[in-house]
Amino acid sequence: MAGNTVRKIKWFFPWQDEQEEAWLRSMSQRGWHLASVALPCTYRFRAGEPRDYVYRLDYQTFSKKDKQEYQQLFRDAGWEYIGEMSAWQYFRKEVKEEESLEIFTDVESKIAKYKRILTFLWFFWIVLIVVFPVRGISMDNPYPWWGAIQVFALLIWLFFTYNIIRLTLRIRQLRRL
Amino acid sequence: MLRDDTDRYLPLTESTCYIMLTLVEPLHGYAVMKKVEEISKGTVKVGPGTLYGAFTLLEKEGLIVKVKEENRRKSYVLTPKGKKVLMNQIKRLEIMTQNGLSVMDMLRSIS
Numbered sequence: 372m373a374g375n376t377v378r379k380i381k382w383f384f385p386w387q388d389e390q391e392e393a394w395l396r397s398m399s400q401r402g403w404h405l406a407s408v409a410l411p412c413t414y415r416f417r418a419g420e421p422r423d424y425v426y427r428l429d430y431q432t433f434s435k436k437d438k439q440e441y442q443q444l445f446r447d448a449g450w451e452y453i454g455e456m457s458a459w460q461y462f463r464k465e466v467k468e469e470e471s472l473e474i475f476t477d478v479e480s481k482i483a484k485y486k487r488i489l490t491f492l493w494f495f496w497i498v499l500i501v502v503f504p505v506r507g508i509s510m511d512n513p514y515p516w517w518g519a520i521q522v523f524a525l526l527i528w529l530f531f532t533y534n535i536i537r538l539t540l541r542i543r544q545l546r547r548l
Numbered sequence: 549m550l551r552d553d554t555d556r557y558l559p560l561t562e563s564t565c566y567i568m569l570t571l572v573e574p575l576h577g578y579a580v581m582k583k584v585e586e587i588s589k590g591t592v593k594v595g596p597g598t599l600y601g602a603f604t605l606l607e608k609e610g611l612i613v614k615v616k617e618e619n620r621r622k623s624y625v626l627t628p629k630g631k632k633v634l635m636n637q638i639k640r641l642e643i644m645t646q647n648g649l650s651v652m653d654m655l656r657s658i659s
Binding site (some may be wrong): 427429431439440441442443444445447448450471473474475476477479480483484 | 561562563577578581592593594595596597598599600601602605617619620621622
């Protein structure tokens, strides 16, 4: 029984956090409870009795000490801390009457969460531009593998650009509510 | 109403306003959550994600300050700047409430 765990790898974009939460809840309803998270996109589930747990994700970076206080605040409010995956903080709570099932209780704080992710994305987006200036992928470079690295950097940059656009749209969608 | 540099924080969101209202005395996070629910008669609930975000921002802007730390729980209280911001917010709300009350009878007569 002790080894009754399963590992799943699943990709979610940062604007799909609600889908991720819903997926984790459905896993628990089928008796697979999230035990830990790890990079890259790895979820470890432990078998148990099916339970209705809601999962909620926050995005925060902090010092070790601040993190303890942060976790204490959530614990006081009835949330169980599960783990962290690249600044995403995973919490759960069993669904009960009179229990609040949201960690974000207004639109502004939800938007603030997405803005924290955007800050991170913009930072690397700019770093990529600075480190790999867009001047065409030329072959006259010092090393033969330089071109390959540039292509790779360009793909990552496009990926970041896509994420930035989708997150910005998500924020606009929330603002209309 | 006097214009000053604290006006850029206004209007506060309903959650932020209530969080600041509770911090007229030093309180830690969970106590703030409980008190907001109580004084707002259940109309406003503040989740831990919202509260942590508000604490971080208000502390960064110097509107609240940490006064105590016990068992991993930080207590905060309003700073003079925070008090000023909150007072200006209350004045705004007072004007709005007066406007609302003055048209109450007219609103009731619209069927």
